[in-house]
Every structure is written in structure tokens, then in C-alpha cells.
Amino acid sequence: MPELPEIEIIKKSLVKMLINTKIIKIKINNRNLRYKIPPQFSKNLIGQKILKISRRSKYLIFHFKKKILLAHMGMSGKLVFTKLNEKKIYKTSFYYNLNLLKKHNHIYFKFNNGLKLIYNDVRRFGFFKLYNNEKLNKINFLKKLGPEPFSKSFNLIYFTNFTKNRETKIKNLLMDQSFVSGIGNIYSNEALFMSKIAPLRKSRSLNSVEIKRLILNIKKILKFSILKGGSSIKDFKNTAGKKGVFQEFFNVYGRNNKKCSRISCNGKIYKIKISGRSSYYCDSCQT
């Protein structure tokens, strides 16, 4: 479920551990990720120093002197550090809810500071792509992206302009990466619940009060999640083998048939499919 907050948390950890380190070895067990990893991949990266690591939407961007490595975790990709050997993986990993099978360890990166980074991906929808120092906005994947949710350009006027000639449902709009980038199924459900807006509403039908509320809540909930995840990273022992930290804060996702978690509301949470994705909403306070 890596959406923007999870990727941001991964990025922060990577920055802490890998800036100015050199890749000294790469082992690829399975090249068939979403896009096949070409044979020259390792050769192009070995000996290169990581100068900068950034995030755009759900993409991780590693900057080298002459190359840019673009990474996407897909649906189930995880980056996990291990210092000594794989048996220690559960003790040193910073990611959440780890239950990693070795057979899904597809890539190993070894660094000159002794760290080893493992890319584990059950569904193999993630990818790693190398670019020749192109400008970031020339990369196809990034070109199509809408504004970051935290940016000032993600505002009432932008929302109104984008939706005025569209028929799309608000739930789908929030997950449309060309509208706003980084929100997936979970946070779209949560943001709509928080804003008391029903997921099936036409995005065009929202009034300016609702739009402002929704935009503010999106920014709030993403920041809150980053904060929570970030604080759990500090204590590695707490993350080891423990259930995910994010789902503890879900107010509507996965809560079908339960009572609405809003104290002042007596409604019930329903689960429906919207464009093939599970959508949860309260029949009483979300209108």
C-alpha cells in the first residue's frame, strides 16, 4: 500500500543511510519486474555515488553524477536494510509489517558503508529505471503527474478548473495522478471520510466550502501519516515484526459494517466498489 506518506518515509530513511555512499555491488535475482531490468543496469551503477535522493509523488529518485535512477514500489515493493546477513532482516528493517519471503527478494544493493539494501516485491509491479541525467520533467512518468498535494498550486481554483468539464466521481478524481499526485485508495477513502463527502459524488458537484475542506484534509492526513511513520522509524525495535503503524489510524478504510468512528455520528460504514476499487464510507455523515 505504498502511497505518498510511505514513500516519503522510505525516502527519509534512505537519505539518512545512503547519501554520499557508493554502490559497490548489485545482485539481481529476478529481472522481470514491471519493466525488465536491462543487462547493463548493474554496470552503470556500480562505483557511482548517491548524491541526492528525492521523491515525486510515489516515485523515488536517486541522483548520481551522470545518471538518475527512478524507482517505483508498485503495489507491494519494499526496500529493506540489512547490515550483516538476511537473518537480521527483521531486526534492522525500517519498513512496516514485514513478513518477507526470501523468494521475493529481487535485487540486492551493497554500499561502501557496509549496508545492504534489499528490494522485495511480492507482486513485481514495482520498477527501477535508469536515465542519462535527463531533466526530471522530461521523464515520461513524471511529466504526467499533477501537483504534489502539499504544494500551493493544489488549491480551490485549481480544483474548480480541473473538474468543471468532467463527470468523474470524487473518489476517482483523488486517485487520478494527473489531478493530484501521490494519493492511492486508502488515503482517498480517509480524506473523503474526514471531509464528510460521499465517494460517489460527482467532483463537479462539490461547493467551494467542501473543496476547501477536502484539500485541507488531504494535506493534513498525509502529513499526519508521515509524522506517525517517521516517529516509528526512530525506534527500530518497535517496527520489527510488529503490525503496521499506519492502519492503526484508519477511520474508515476496512471498517465495513462497523459503526462510524465519528463520535457524534450513529451511521454505519459501507463498502462498495468504485471503478473496481474498494470504497468505504459512512451512510450518515458523508453526504
Next chain:
DNA sequence: TTCTTTGTTCCGGA
């Protein structure tokens, strides 16, 4: 055995 889950791209129909 079948359904569900995740993000993105591709493609058909309106």
C-alpha cells in the same frame, strides 16, 4: 476454486 487486494498503463466506447 474463486474472490480480493495494491498502482499504473493500455485500450475501447462514448
Next chain:
DNA sequence: GTCCGGAACAAAGA
């Protein structure tokens, strides 16, 4: 040309 949403992709757990 644009917009919308279904299908496909992989694998595992219920």
C-alpha cells in the same frame, strides 16, 4: 481529441 472506466499484470490469503 478527450474523458471515463474496465482489463490486465502477480501472488497470496481468505
